[in-house]
Amino acid sequence: MSDYTEHIYLDYAATTPLDPRVMEAMQPYFQQDFGNPSSIHSRGQKAEAAVENARERIAEIFNCKPGEVIFTSCGSESDNLALRGAALAASQQRGANHILISPVEHPAVSKTAEQLASHFGFELEYLPADQYGLVSAADVESHLRADSAVVSVMYANNEIGTINPVSEIGEVCRQAGVPFHSDAVQAGAHLEIDLSTQAIDLLSLGAHKLYGPKGVGILIAREGTPLLAAQTGGGQEHEMRAGTSNVAFIVGQAEAFSLANQEREQRRAKLVEMRDHLIRSVLQTIPESMLTGHPAARLPNHASFAFKGVDGNQLLIILDSAGYACSSGSACKTGNPEPSAVVKAIGVEEGWALGTLRVTLSHLTADDHLENFLSFLPEAVRRVRAL
Amino acid sequence: MVDGIPRNSKIAVAMSGGVDSSVTAALLVEQGYEVFGMMLRLWSEPGQQAANRCCTPESMAVARRIAAQLEIPFYAIDAKDTFRDTVVQTFIDGYTQGITPNPCLACNRHIRWEYLLNRALSLGADYMATGHYARLERTPGQPVRLLQGIDADKDQSYVLSILDQAQLQRAVLPVGGYTKPQVREIAERHKLPSARTKDSQDLCFLAGTDYHSFLARHAPETQNPGEIVNAAGETLGRHQGLANYTIGQRKGLGIAHSQPLYVLAKNVTDNTLVVGYLEELGEDQLTAGAVNWVSGPPPSEPFQAEIKIRYTAGLVPGQVSPIGADKFAVKFDHPQRDITPGQAAVIYLGEQAIASGIIEGAQTPAAKQTAVRLIE
Numbered sequence: 001m002s003d004y005t006e007h008i009y010l011d012y013a014a015t016t017p018l019d020p021r022v023m024e025a026m027q028p029y030f031q032q033d034f035g036n037p038s039s040i041h042s043r044g045q046k047a048e049a050a051v052e053n054a055r056e057r058i059a060e061i062f063n064c065k066p067g068e069v070i071f072t073s074c075g076s077e078s079d080n081l082a083l084r085g086a087a088l089a090a091s092q093q094r095g096a097n098h099i100l101i102s103p104v105e106h107p108a109v110s111k112t113a114e115q116l117a118s119h120f121g122f123e124l125e126y127l128p129a130d131q132y133g134l135v136s137a138a139d140v141e142s143h144l145r146a147d148s149a150v151v152s153v154m155y156a157n158n159e160i161g162t163i164n165p166v167s168e169i170g171e172v173c174r175q176a177g178v179p180f181h182s183d184a185v186q187a188g189a190h191l192e193i194d195l196s197t198q199a200i201d202l203l204s205l206g207a208h209k210l211y212g213p214k215g216v217g218i219l220i221a222r223e224g225t226p227l228l229a230a231q232t233g234g235g236q237e238h239e240m241r242a243g244t245s246n247v248a249f250i251v252g253q254a255e256a257f258s259l260a261n262q263e264r265e266q267r268r269a270k271l272v273e274m275r276d277h278l279i280r281s282v283l284q285t286i287p288e289s290m291l292t293g294h295p296a297a298r299l300p301n302h303a304s305f306a307f308k309g310v311d312g313n314q315l316l317i318i319l320d321s322a323g324y325a326c327s328s329g330s331a332c333k334t335g336n337p338e339p340s341a342v343v344k345a346i347g348v349e350e351g352w353a354l355g356t357l358r359v360t361l362s363h364l365t366a367d368d369h370l371e372n373f374l375s376f377l378p379e380a381v382r383r384v385r386a387l
Numbered sequence: 388m389v390d391g392i393p394r395n396s397k398i399a400v401a402m403s404g405g406v407d408s409s410v411t412a413a414l415l416v417e418q419g420y421e422v423f424g425m426m427l428r429l430w431s432e433p434g435q436q437a438a439n440r441c442c443t444p445e446s447m448a449v450a451r452r453i454a455a456q457l458e459i460p461f462y463a464i465d466a467k468d469t470f471r472d473t474v475v476q477t478f479i480d481g482y483t484q485g486i487t488p489n490p491c492l493a494c495n496r497h498i499r500w501e502y503l504l505n506r507a508l509s510l511g512a513d514y515m516a517t518g519h520y521a522r523l524e525r526t527p528g529q530p531v532r533l534l535q536g537i538d539a540d541k542d543q544s545y546v547l548s549i550l551d552q553a554q555l556q557r558a559v560l561p562v563g564g565y566t567k568p569q570v571r572e573i574a575e576r577h578k579l580p581s582a583r584t585k586d587s588q589d590l591c592f593l594a595g596t597d598y599h600s601f602l603a604r605h606a607p608e609t610q611n612p613g614e615i616v617n618a619a620g621e622t623l624g625r626h627q628g629l630a631n632y633t634i635g636q637r638k639g640l641g642i643a644h645s646q647p648l649y650v651l652a653k654n655v656t657d658n659t660l661v662v663g664y665l666e667e668l669g670e671d672q673l674t675a676g677a678v679n680w681v682s683g684p685p686p687s688e689p690f691q692a693e694i695k696i697r698y699t700a701g702l703v704p705g706q707v708s709p710i711g712a713d714k715f716a717v718k719f720d721h722p723q724r725d726i727t728p729g730q731a732a733v734i735y736l737g738e739q740a741i742a743s744g745i746i747e748g749a750q751t752p753a754a755k756q757t758a759v760r761l762i763e
Contacts, residue, residue, distance in 0.1 A: 314506065317462045321423060321510040383509045 008369045009325045012209075012301055013158055013186060013360035018252075019211035025255040026213065029248035037245045038234060047247045054254035061261045062203070062220060063196040070219045070237045071250050075185035075206030076108035078219035081230045081241065082181040082202040083112040083152060087122055089226035090149035090179065098145050101152040102127045102135045102164070103345035106183055108204075109152050110341065122149065132294035133160050133346045137168035141176075148178045155187035155203075159342045159358060160293030161302030163187065170199030179225050185209060185217075189260060190268065190300050201225040205257075207249070212256030216249035267363040271300040274361050274370060278303045281374045282359075286381050292348065292356065301361040306348050310355030310384045318380045324373050327358040355384075389418065389559055391525030392514060397421040398559060399507035399515045401499060402454065402461070404446030406579065407518030407562050409453045410570050413577040414561045415516060416457050423510070424454040424461040427503055429494075430471040431592045432601065441591040453579060462510075466502050473497040475592055479606045482630040485655035486729030489698070490590055492745075495546050500554045508557070516559035519543040520567075521740075523560055530682040531555040535738045538566040545698050548733045548743035549679050602630050613658035615642060618651065618667060626660040629653045635668060635725045669722035675732045675744025676714050682741060685709035693735045694719070696726055696746065707734055707742075715744055723749075 029050060035043030037051045052066070059066040072078045083099075090096040101113050103126045117124035127135050127143055135153050144151070151173050156163045166182050173180035181202035184193060189210035195203065202225060205218040221227050221240065233242025260267070283289055288308035307315070312328035319326050339353035348356075361370070392398075400412040402424040415422045426447060431439035438444060447463065454461035474493045481488030499517065507515045520536030521544040530552050536542040550558065562570050574580070593601050602609045609630035615623045624642040626632065632640075636650040640662060649668045652661040673696070678685075686709060693702040694717055705719035717732060726749040733743040 313465065314509070317464075317506075318510055320460060320462070387505055387509055 007320075007323050007325050008373060010359045010361065010365070010370075010373060011325045011327045012362045012365075013299075013358065014327055015208045015214060016189075016211045016362065018213060019256060019259060021259060022212055022252045022255045026248040026252040029251055033247075035247075037247060038236065047245070050247055050251050051245050054250045057254040057258055058218060058220075061257050063194045064220055065223065067238060068220050068222055070221060070240045071245065071253075072217040072219055072237075072241055073215055073246070074217040075183070075204050076106075076217075077230075077241075078185075078204035078206070078217045079106065079108035079152075079181075079183050080112050081219050081227070082204060082221070083109060083150060084116065084230050085221075085227040085240070086150040086179045086181060086202060086225065087116050088120070088228040091120075091122070092228070093226055094147075096147045096149035096178075097122050098148045099124050099150055099152075100127060100140070100143055100148055101125075102154060103129050104133045104135075104157050104160075104162075104342045105152060105154050106158060106185070107341075109154070109181075109183055113152070127153070129345050131346050132297075133157050133162040133342060134294060134297070135164050135169065137165055137172045140169045141172045144172065144176045144178060148176070150179050150181060150202075152181040152183070155182045155184035155193075156191065156299050156302075157293065157342065158186050159340060159356075160304045160346065161186075161298035162294040163191070163297045163299065166200060167198045170201075173201075174199040186299060186302075188257075190264070190271075192261075192264060195220065195222065202227075207253035207256050210256050210260045213249045213252045216246055216253045218253070263363075268300045270363045271361055274365060274367075275300060275303050278359060278361070278370065278374065282377065285374070285378045289381075290352070292343070292346065299360075301363075302358070303360070304356065304358045306343070306352040307355040307357065307381055308352050310381060311387070312354050312356045314384045314387060315355070315357060315380060318383055319377075322376055322380065324376065327360070328356045389415070389561060391523075391527075392420070392559055394419065395421075396513040397423075397511055399510065399512040400424050400459075401503060401515060401517045402426045402450040403441060403518070404449035404453070405518065406574050407520070407570060409450075409518075409579045410573045410577070411516050411518045411561050412453065412457055412459065413573065413579060415559070416459060417577075422457070422459045423512070424450060424457075424459055425503060425507060426450050426461070426463050427470075427498065428463055428465045428467055429498070429591065430467040430475060432596070432604075439591050440593075449580060456579070457577075464503060464506055466498055469502055470494070470498055470592070475605075478590070479602070481729050482602055482609045483606050485629055485653045487633060487727045488729040489731060490592075491546050491698070492549050492731055496549045500550055500558070504554065504557060514557050514559045516561060518562050519547055519560050520563050521547050521560050522563040523555060523558060531558075533681050533740045534563075535735070535740070536563040541567050544735075544740045545695055545731065545733050545743075548681060548731065548740040550681070551679060552682070555681070599631050602628075606630070611658055613660065615640065615660045615662055618661060618663050623648070623662065629655065629658065629660060632660055633725075634727050669724045670726050670749035671719045671722040672716060672750040673719075673723075673726050673732060674710075674714060674716045674747050674750075676747045678709075678713050678715055678742055678744035680712070680742045682739075685712060685715070685742065692741070695733045695735065696723060697730050700725070702735060715742065 033046045035047040037048035055066045055069045058069045099113050099122050113124050116122040128139050129135050153164050153169050155166050170180045179201040182200050183204045185206040188205040201222045203220040207216050208214040229240050231242050236242055290306050292304045292306050343353050398415050398420045402408045428442050429439040451461050474490045477493045478488050478490045504515050520541040522534040524532040535544045610628035612625050612627055615626050632650050648662040651663045689706050689708040692707050694705050695702050705717045708716045728746050730746050731743045732746050734741050
C-alpha cells in the first residue's frame with residue numbers, strides 16, 4: 001500500500017488530477033506557440049489570441065465581460081488582490097476603512113484582512129455564522145456601515161462544504177454601495193454562477209479544483225468596482241496584475257472551466273448520490289459521529305464530519321497507511337493539533353473539535369473504492385480512539 | 388533481511404533527519420520491507436527562538452525529503468503535550484528532589500517506545516525501527532537480548548536498557564550492526580545527506596537556553612541559595628541553588644580554600660551542598676530502584692558484572708546483588724567518583740545489557756570514612 005498509485009484518493013477539494021483534455025489543450029503553448037502575448041510579432045500575437053480567447057470563454061461561462069476577467073496565479077492571489085485592492089481603493093476614494101468578513105473564510109481572505117487591519121489601519125469586523133457556517137444577508141445588512149470598504153463572504157466553504165446565500169448578501173451590499181467579494185474557489189468547481197443576475201463584485205476562482213492546472217486562477221472584478229493593483233509592472237491584465245501571462249495554464253484553465261460547465265449536471269447527479277450515501281453510511285456505522293456544515297446547502301462532492309474523542313491527524317495517518325487519502329479541518333502536515341478557525345466558528349464542542357474528517361469526491365470516484373473506504377473508516381476511528 | 392524479522396513485515400522508522408535514522412530507513416527499504424517514516428514533534432519552551440532540537444523545522448524537512456527519496460510515506464506525530472507532561476516534568480521534579488534525572492531515558496520509555504510505538508502499531512506496523520547503535524538478538528522461544536552496538540564509541544544500549552520485552556519484541560535496530568563510518572558509507576551509497584553535525588550534549592527541549600535558566604523559570608525553588616558545608620558540618624560558603632551543582636564538581640564553588648574542594652553530596656532536606664577533598668570523593672556502592680531486568684528475572688545470587696553509571700561513562704567491574712525484582716545493589720571493585728542519583732546504572736554481562744535501574748543512593752566505603760575521620 002505504500003505505493004502512492006494504489007491509493008484511493010478522496011480529497012478532491014484539496015486538488016484534482018489534470019483532465020487529459022485539459023493537458024492536450026495546454027500542450028501547444030509550451031514549445032510551439034510559446035510567444036509572449038505582449039510581443040508585437042506574430043508569435044506573440046498567437047499567444048495573445050490564446051489568452052484573450054480564454055478570457056472570452058471564462059466571461060461567457062460566468063456571464064460577465066472579458067474586460068472583467070483578471071488572470072492570476074491562484075485562488076489565494078485572487079483573494080489577496082480582491083481584498084487588498086478593494087480596501088485600499090475604497091480607503092483612498094471615500095475614506096472607508098471598515099472591513100467585514102465572515103468567520104469561516106479561507107486564510108487567503110482572513111489573513112489578508114488581518115494584515116490590512118494590523119498594518120494599514122483598517123478596522124476588521126467578523127460577521128456571525130450559524131452552526132452550519134452559514135452567514136445571513138440580514139446579518140450583513142445590520143453590520144454594514146457607511147464607511148465599510150469591502151465585504152467578503154465565501155461562496156462555499158472548503159472545510160465544511162456549506163454554501164452561503166451570496167446572491168442575497170450581494171444585493172444587500174449593492175444597496176449599500178459597498179463592494180462584495182466572494183471566494184468561489186470551491187464553488188466554481190461545482191455550482192453555476194451567473195454574474196448577470198448575482199450581485200457579486202469580486203469573485204475568486206481557481207482551476208485546480210476542477211481538473212485544471214495548479215498555479216493559475218481568476219479574479220472577476222465587475223466594472224465600476226474600485227480596485228488598486230496589488231502587483232505593478234508591465235500593465236498586463238488591465239493594469240491589475242502585472243507579469244508575463246502564463247499562457248498554457250490560462251488556456252488549460254479555460255478548458256477546465258468549459259468542461260466543468262458542459263458536464264455540470266451529469267457530474268452533480270453522480271456526486272450528490274455518492275455524497276448522500278457516504279454521509280448516511282458514516283453517521284450510521286460510526287458511533288458519536290456528526291456531520292459538519294449544512295445538511296442540504298452544501299457542495300455536491302463534499303462530506304465532512306466530526307468524531308468525538310478522535311485526533312483528526314492520527315485518523316488521516318491511519319487512513320493513509322491503509323491507502324485512503326482524505327483531509328481534515330485542521331489539516332496540518334507539521335502535526336500540530338489545533339482546531340481550525342472554521343471548526344471554532346461553528347461551535348463544535350470540545351472533545352469533537354480535533355476529530356474532523358473531510359471526504360471529497362470526484363464524479364470519477366469508483367463505487368467500489370467508496371465502499372472499501374466506508375467499510376474501513378469505522379475500524380480506523382476505533383483504532384484512533386484506542387490510542 | 389534483518390535477523391528474525393519476517394520478509395513481509397511492515398516496519399515504521401522513527402526518523403529524525405539525521406544520518407543514522409535515514410540509513411535505518413534505507414537499509415530496510417533495500418531489504419524489501421514495507422517501510423514508512425514517522426517523526427515526533429516534541430515540546431520546547433514557548434517563546435524560545437529555537438525549536439526542540441530533536442525536531443526543528445529544518446530536520447523535519449530533511450526527514451521528509453529523505454522519505455520522498457526512498458519513496459516511503461512519512462508522518463509527523465505530535466507528542467508535545469505528553470512529552471511536556473512526562474519527560475519535562477520528570478526533569479523538573481528530579482532537580483527539585485536534588486537528583487540529576489536523565490530525560491533521554493524517560494523519552495525513550497514513554498515517548499518513543501510507548502507513544503510513538505503505539506501509533507506505529509495502529510498504522511499496521513509490525514515493528515518499529517530506530518537509528519540506535521545497539522543490537523537485538525532474537526532466538527525463537529527466548530526473550531529478546533539487548534546487545535551493545537558493534538561500534539563501541541557509539542553504543543546506545545544504555546538508553547534502550549529501560550525497554551521491556553514487549554517493546555523489544557517490536558524493535559528493530561539495523562545500524563547497531565555497523566560502525567559509524569560504515570553508516571556514513573551506506574548513506575553515501577544511497578545518496579542520503581550525512582552532514583557531520585556535532586552531536587549536541589544539550590537537552591533537546593532547552594532550545595538554546597541552558598538548563599540553569601530553564602530551571603530558574605520552571606522550578607525556582609531549585610535556585611534557592613543555601614550553605615556550603617563540609618562533612619563535619621562546618622559552613623564554608625554559600626551556594627546558588629543545589630540544581631546548579633553536580634557530584635564531583637570542583638570549579639565554580641566560589642570558596643577560597645587551601646586545598647581544592649569537590650561537591651560530595653546535595654542535601655535537599657536542609658538545602659546544603661556538602662563539599663570535601665578529593666580523597667573524600669568516590670563511593671564504592673550504589674543502590675538502584677525501578678529496575679528493568681531486560682531479558683528475564685534476576686539471578687537469585689550476587690554476581691560479578693560490568694556496570695555503566697552514566698551514558699558517557701565507561702564500563703567498570705563490580706558485584707551486583709539483586710534485591711527483590713525491583714532493586715539491586717552494586718559493590719564496585721574500585722570506588723567511583725561520579726555516582727549520580729537519577730542516572731541509570733546499567734548492568735552488562737559481556738556485550739549484553741541485562742538490567743538497568745535508576746540510581747537512588749551511593750555509599751562511601753567504610754575504610755575511607757575511617758581514613759577521613761583520622762585526617763580531621
